[in-house]
Amino acid sequence: MILAPATPTLRREGFPGQRMRVLPRPLVAEARRTRPLSPLLVTDVGYFPRASTHGRSRAHGAPEHIVIVCAAGRGTCTLPSGVHPVHAGQALVIPAGLPHRYEADADEPWTIWWMHLVGQQVPDLLAATGATPDQPVVGLGDPARVISLVDTILRRMERDETTASLLASAGAAWHAMALLAADRPTIGRQQSDPIAATIEHLRANVATRISLADLAGMAGLSVSHYAALFRRATGYGALEFQTRLRMGTARELLDTTDRPIASVAAEVGFSDPLYFSRQFHRIHGMSPTEYRSHDKG
Structure with a gap:
């Protein structure tokens, strides 16, 4: 399946109340060579509330693995495997290098918390969530706890770009990915x-x-x-x-x-x-x- 270009009116960012941090790419390259950070590094993180007309299209995928948590509203993600709806209480997992397009729903635009990850052990963490290129959307057993961890990452990276903050962010990201893997909803289990x-x-x-x-x-x-x-x-x-x-x-x-x-x-x-x-x-x-x-x- 060939991905069509994103609608020109879709926006990458610029939403009222948004928060976002992106590490300088020379710092990313340096951090990836550092032993404590080489297993997992958060390179980008953000929060887009009610992101009307939000969307991204990457014909060759992204260099990083992408995790998007939908807190409210809805959206869609188009991959070579087809179009996948994303609803509140779900996470979208896109491996690095996979062509994709995602966008907010026109009537109920999503509120999302998102992060980009690189590192030697990230593919294993993504695999543990059960997400695949054919089924990239996973349910969250406890969405608020995962979102809380992404907020922790964002606040640390808003503070500074020191090794200490990058390590704290990596730890929170590891915890969030572990929750995605361990706390997926099961029949009869009530969300927190x-x-x-x-x-x-x-x-x-x-x-x-x-x-x-x-x-x-x-x-x-x-x-x-x-x-x-x-x-x-x-x-x-x-x-x-x-x-x-x-x-x-x-x-x-x-x-x-x-x-x-x-x-x-x-x-x-x-x-x-x-x-x-x-x-x-x-x-x-x-x-x-x-x-x-x-x-x-």
Whole structure:
């Protein structure tokens, strides 16, 4: 089957709210020669929310293996084996060098989290997912957990391009691929609660302020629907819940260390110690200094 060129109106990127990181190719070449990174390296990663008119066509395939997780909406992928629909809660796996075209549905454009992978052990990881060039779409037993890991990759690569960040990204990608392989849906098994999965993600990233739109994207829900479900589950809005998580960690640091208030504030993601103190007082009814001196236990 010969792939026709993509429709000219399709866009590669440029969607409101999108996030994306692409490593410089000289850095990719250098990293692939580095032993800790040679088994698996994330070269590109991104998040495209409700990506209307999104699409890519590669007549000779891509140099990297591509994994696209559909959080909401739908799309299609055309391979030599035919046209394959992609729906929310599924992942599209395209091996390197395979000609392909994928695009968002015109009526229900997909929200996708995606990554490009290279490395000696990536083909084995892709094979373990069960995806093949004839059947490139696999179901996800726990989409929110996989999306959370792709978000972790994106946040590390947004931070910097150091070896430490590339290693952390590789570890998260390995975990995500393992989940694709191990947690495929089985008959009668119920998928996990996407709200609970995003709360778990917040607990694991206390110092990072994560927007409501990003959280909704992880869960594959609209912002309004996600916000309502989150408040029903926790009794708080998502941003207030994050603030209270951060204050919980701050209390622990105040109780168990002698670190200055500014250091505690920075540890839980507040660059301004005065703003941190105001938020702490709002929640606890006393300043961090008063809390530390107060008899407890």
